[in-house]
Structure formats: C-alpha cells, structure tokens
Amino acid sequence: MPRPRLLWWPTPAIVLGACLSSGTDPGAAPVPAASAQVAAPARPAAQPVAPDPALLALRAEHPQLLNLDPARDRDGWFTMARLLADKDSLGKHYRRVDYEPPAFSRALVVTVRPGVGQPRYFHYSLGDTAFEVPRHYFHPASTVKLATSVGALWTLGALGLTGDAEIEFSDAEGLQSGQVADMVHEALMHSSNKDYNRLVRIAGFDALNQEYLSPRWGLPEMAIQARYGNRDGPTLRSSPPMRYREGELQGELPAREASGRHASCKGNCATLFELHDVQRRVMLHEELPADQRFPISLTDVERMRATMKITRKRLGRVPDEAFGAPVEVFNNVGRIPRVALLENATLVERGGPRRLFMVASVAFPGALGDTDRLVVPRLRALVRPTLDLALQAAPQGPGLQHDAGPRPGLRVAQHAQDPGRLLVEVEADAEARVWLDRRPFTPALGRAFTITGVAPGEHVIVVELGPVAAPTAYRASLVTVARVATSMQAAAPLR
Structure with missing residues (x-):
C-alpha cells in the first residue's frame, strides 16, 4: 500500500522586531566653544523606591x-501534567450516568484549547490511572511503535537524514534493505513486529531509552526494551553496522551494544500519559515551540500522521456520536489477549474547532477468549462517557502548556x-x-x-x-x- 500524505493545521508566522542602536558620528566637526549651547542641567539620579x-x-x-x-x-512536564490533571471528574461523571468501568480500566482524555502562542491542555484522568505504571492487566503492546518510529527517525535526523534514507544491514532476522519510511509505515499500519524490532536497532537501545524516552521529553517512566514476535529471537540491545544512503549523503552507523538498564522496568513500560504525549508531539508538531518538537523532519511527521489516519479503528461511531459531528481519528492500537486492549487516539472534529486526545485501556481476561469480539464493546463503553465528560466540562485551573x-x-x-x-x-x-x-x-x-x-x-x-x-x-x-x-x-x- 503506498504511503499517504496528510496536510496538517497551519502554523501562524512569528515576526521578530529588530532593535536599532544609536551612536555618535566620529567624523562630525567639533562645535566651536564660542557658539556652543549651554548644556541642560543633569537630572538627579533616580532614587530607589522604598519597599512597601x-x-x-x-x-x-x-x-x-x-x-x-x-x-x-x-x-x-510529566510531573506538571500530573499535578494539574483533574482526577475526580471522570469518576463522578461515570457515577452520575450510572456507568461502572470494568476492573482495571484506565482512562485519560485531554481537551485542547488556545493558549499563549500554542495549544493549552486540560487533562482528565480516571483517578491516577493516567500517570501510574500499571502492574496488572495492562501492557502498552503495539502502542509503543509510534515512539519507536520517532526514535529511529531521531537517530537518522542527527545524521542529516530523513525516512527517505535507504538503510541496509543484516541481523539474526535476515537482511534489511529499503527505506526507513517503509518500515515506519509497516510498524504503524500493520503492526509489523519485525519492523518494530529493527526500528529499535536503528534508533539504538541506549539512545532510545536514555536520551529520547527521558524526563526532558515528558517520558520519565517509558521504556522500550522488549522484542515483539518470537521471544527467542535476537535481543534489541545489539545494533549491527548499518549502511545508509540518501541523496548525496552516505555512510555507516557503527555497531552499537547497549549498557543501560531501566531502573524499574524489565520490558516495555509506559503510562497512558506518556503514550498520549508522544502522539501529541507528533500531531501538533508545527504548533509547538521549536525546542519542544521532536527533532525529526516535517515530511516524516506528516507521513506518520497520514498513516495513523488510516490505521484500523476500534471505536466505531462512538466519537461521532459523542461530538455530534463527523470526527477524524488518528490512532495507535494495542492488544495482548489475556492482558489488555487499549486505544491511543487524537480526535478532530471535521470542519470544527474541537480537538481531543484520548487513551483508554480495559482488561482482556482469558475468559473472553483470544479475539476482540467481546472486549471491544467494553472499550467502547468506557470511551463514550469519557468523551462526553471532556466535551461538556468547563475547564478548571490554569491548564498546562x-x-x-x-x-x-x-x-x-x-x-x-x-x-x-x-x-x-x-x-x-x-x-x-x-x-x-x-x-x-x-x-x-x-x-x-x-x-x-x-x-x-x-x-x-x-x-x-x-x-x-x-x-x-x-x-x-x-x-x-x-x-x-x-x-x-x-x-x-x-x-
């Protein structure tokens, strides 16, 4: 399938004023003493104002x-979001509409409003579930593949490359040869585990987990350390030498061997907020201050957004019904039978001003089998009142930007x-x-x-x-x- 392209919201231009400096003309003739004007008396120096x-x-x-x-x-950023989040309104709203979430449900919804020169966010979390690293009936599953894609493009960007770069290497999974953008598309569109594993190796295990997934980027708890697919396959901690070429740029990434260990996570870990925030920085790239944008090319950002627009959707007509208008959904999904089913989505009112981010997770107990048939209705039942609350609630507090x-x-x-x-x-x-x-x-x-x-x-x-x-x-x-x-x-x- 060819990779679609997507145009995003335009960013207003920023105009910077210039400062003018003054000085004397060294070539000007001196004024004769006889015709010199009497200088005005000097003003007394300003006296400090006494404190009140x-x-x-x-x-x-x-x-x-x-x-x-x-x-x-x-x-x-993560801590500020946690402190400013409304952790009570979702639970109160669920009780008001006589809805009881299944055990181990987790939810985060974020409304987007105008701020000072950029968007401002109001976070609604079901209790503290958006900011905890869950230990039971949760796994980020394939939702981490967006962060992995960003990590690979980040490493390439440091070399002056984009996703158009051709990259070749050989690992225990075989020979890789082709554009990185194709690997990103496969990981996001078809949840390709092999492409996910290789994107981690392109990013570099230590660079991904220590530099990119870090407090600086609002990701203090997130870790991507586990391969997907065959558990007996090659580790992600080793990156083989990789040859790259894009236009006139060509060279080789040396082999890399990881030494870092995550303090509290042995595999793949993330909070709902972190999954959301990676997506937020991709979706709102042009609207963010330059130092808050992931250092990847706008072309790659647009390609990822275009892919997320056409990925599989589990929510059916729930977003349209909640908004009362057609909604465009950009999303990542994750599922592990017997563990969890989750959705990480950006919801944009088609032709209207309303935008929401939403991450929701429900337990996927073994009694429901290995298909999504019985668990998807549980996810939709959780999402509908979550969206209703966010669309109806008046913002409280300052919000975060x-x-x-x-x-x-x-x-x-x-x-x-x-x-x-x-x-x-x-x-x-x-x-x-x-x-x-x-x-x-x-x-x-x-x-x-x-x-x-x-x-x-x-x-x-x-x-x-x-x-x-x-x-x-x-x-x-x-x-x-x-x-x-x-x-x-x-x-x-x-x-």
Missing part, C-alpha cells in the same frame, strides 16, 4: 524561600509558623494570576499572592500574565513544600 511596609511585613511572615530550578522545570511570552520573575516563600501558607511575588509589567496546582492564589498586595492549606510535597506554580481573555505570558515552575519551615533566609531576587 506591608510587603516587608508579608516577607517577614514568610521567611523560608523555596527553591526554583530551571533544570527541574525543563524536565518536569509550554512556557511562552515574557518570562515573569517569581519568588516563593513559606510561612514561618504555618508551613501550609505560601507567599508568591510576581515581577511583571502586566496583570498577573497565580495558581498552585489547580487552586488559585489570593491577591494580597500589588503583585503578591498568598495561599493556605498547602500539603507538603511537590507542587507546580503557574503564572499567567495579561488580560484573562487574551493572556500574553505563561510560566510553570515546580516547588517542594517542606513539612516544617525550619530555616530563615534573607530576601532573594525574583527568578
């Missing part, structure tokens, strides 16, 4: 500064006597709103905000600037709130 006594009093009450770490924020706009300075401090009280100061020339996880801070004084009843542990502080209807900046930073505020620190500059 009320602000000083607030700072005195909140002397314990909390650490803000840019590196932690860079690697904290990548940082954008002028970065506001931020200072966070804990109360001396009550560790559950925080003070946040925002440095910005605009209206500001602040949240701790999904709870809003209360404006206290100018751009100082307070909140009470904060539990010890990890939290995310979100700052949004500008008018409510048209915000101009967004920043999210992780903080750890101590159980007891024990030390006194001097005031620190905003970060």
Whole structure:
C-alpha cells in the first residue's frame, strides 16, 4: 500500500522586531566653544523606591524561600501534567450516568484549547490511572511503535537524514534493505513486529531509552526494551553496522551494544500519559515551540500522521456520536489477549474547532477468549462517557502548556509558623494570576499572592500574565513544600 500524505493545521508566522542602536558620528566637526549651547542641567539620579511596609511585613511572615530550578522545570512536564490533571471528574461523571468501568480500566482524555502562542491542555484522568505504571492487566503492546518510529527517525535526523534514507544491514532476522519510511509505515499500519524490532536497532537501545524516552521529553517512566514476535529471537540491545544512503549523503552507523538498564522496568513500560504525549508531539508538531518538537523532519511527521489516519479503528461511531459531528481519528492500537486492549487516539472534529486526545485501556481476561469480539464493546463503553465528560466540562485551573511570552520573575516563600501558607511575588509589567496546582492564589498586595492549606510535597506554580481573555505570558515552575519551615533566609531576587 503506498504511503499517504496528510496536510496538517497551519502554523501562524512569528515576526521578530529588530532593535536599532544609536551612536555618535566620529567624523562630525567639533562645535566651536564660542557658539556652543549651554548644556541642560543633569537630572538627579533616580532614587530607589522604598519597599512597601506591608510587603516587608508579608516577607517577614514568610521567611523560608523555596527553591526554583530551571533544570527541574525543563524536565518536569510529566510531573506538571500530573499535578494539574483533574482526577475526580471522570469518576463522578461515570457515577452520575450510572456507568461502572470494568476492573482495571484506565482512562485519560485531554481537551485542547488556545493558549499563549500554542495549544493549552486540560487533562482528565480516571483517578491516577493516567500517570501510574500499571502492574496488572495492562501492557502498552503495539502502542509503543509510534515512539519507536520517532526514535529511529531521531537517530537518522542527527545524521542529516530523513525516512527517505535507504538503510541496509543484516541481523539474526535476515537482511534489511529499503527505506526507513517503509518500515515506519509497516510498524504503524500493520503492526509489523519485525519492523518494530529493527526500528529499535536503528534508533539504538541506549539512545532510545536514555536520551529520547527521558524526563526532558515528558517520558520519565517509558521504556522500550522488549522484542515483539518470537521471544527467542535476537535481543534489541545489539545494533549491527548499518549502511545508509540518501541523496548525496552516505555512510555507516557503527555497531552499537547497549549498557543501560531501566531502573524499574524489565520490558516495555509506559503510562497512558506518556503514550498520549508522544502522539501529541507528533500531531501538533508545527504548533509547538521549536525546542519542544521532536527533532525529526516535517515530511516524516506528516507521513506518520497520514498513516495513523488510516490505521484500523476500534471505536466505531462512538466519537461521532459523542461530538455530534463527523470526527477524524488518528490512532495507535494495542492488544495482548489475556492482558489488555487499549486505544491511543487524537480526535478532530471535521470542519470544527474541537480537538481531543484520548487513551483508554480495559482488561482482556482469558475468559473472553483470544479475539476482540467481546472486549471491544467494553472499550467502547468506557470511551463514550469519557468523551462526553471532556466535551461538556468547563475547564478548571490554569491548564498546562509550554512556557511562552515574557518570562515573569517569581519568588516563593513559606510561612514561618504555618508551613501550609505560601507567599508568591510576581515581577511583571502586566496583570498577573497565580495558581498552585489547580487552586488559585489570593491577591494580597500589588503583585503578591498568598495561599493556605498547602500539603507538603511537590507542587507546580503557574503564572499567567495579561488580560484573562487574551493572556500574553505563561510560566510553570515546580516547588517542594517542606513539612516544617525550619530555616530563615534573607530576601532573594525574583527568578
């Protein structure tokens, strides 16, 4: 089957203004002393503004500064999503419509709304199931093949290649010769296990599991280490030498032998959120900040999207019925009889503005046999109320997006006597709103905000600037709130 191509949503152009510098003309003639004009008296130097006594009093009450770490924020996308996710509304909605999910069901649905220069996401998880690595009645199965495809294209991209590269190598599964794009298509379209195994070897086991599937990309728990197909086949930890050619570029990838071990996963592991987020970065590639896009070519992104548009669909008319309109479905599926059946999908209203991401998994007990006939209805029954909730719910909290706009300075401090009280100061020339996880801070004084009843542990502080209807900046930073505020620190500059 030829690989289809797909055009995606256009990205608005970004225009950068230029700065002009001024200076004196070294060739200008000096002004004669007799005709020189009398210089205007120099303005006195601006005097520092004394801090507001009320602000000083607030700072005195909140002397314990909390650490803000840019590196932690860079690697904290998964944690921020978990802290900002609504984990209650799905369960409440299921009870309201008298639906009880089968045991071991898991669900995540994500609504996409306009943000500051990019999409913003509101996550709804069935309890914490979207962010846990399940140990019973779950396996990511073939849904990891999208991440594997991205990994192979990532390794090629570092060489200046795309999926059009011809690659040749020999492994214990035989001789491979052909375009990598064809292997990606087979892995996604027909769930080819042999092509999946070879894409892992092209990516490189350590590069895939240590660099690509990493906290930097919102994938701290995900691991791809297990071959699919015959369990007695060759390991994925060894990559043979590979010859490549694309246009005038040609060369050889050397043999690679893996040394890394995943701390908590012995095979293939993933959370629902991670499966979703790999798909999100592929589907919304052009809409994301450049540093948040997978470093692969747009041509390869479009090919993967086009393949996901025509892959097999298990949801039937459920998306159309939930949206009340025709829906385009881009998806990856996974199934392991006696373990799990799952669907990872992007749902786009045809001709309309609504977009959702959805990942759902139901147990596939042995009593249901080895076919999908009895388990697919269970999956559809879980998906329908999940979509209904996401389409009907009003967003609560700030939502999550990548940082954008002028970065506001931020200072966070804990109360001396009550560790559950925080003070946040925002440095910005605009209206500001602040949240701790999904709870809003209360404006206290100018751009100082307070909140009470904060539990010890990890939290995310979100700052949004500008008018409510048209915000101009967004920043999210992780903080750890101590159980007891024990030390006194001097005031620190905003970060």
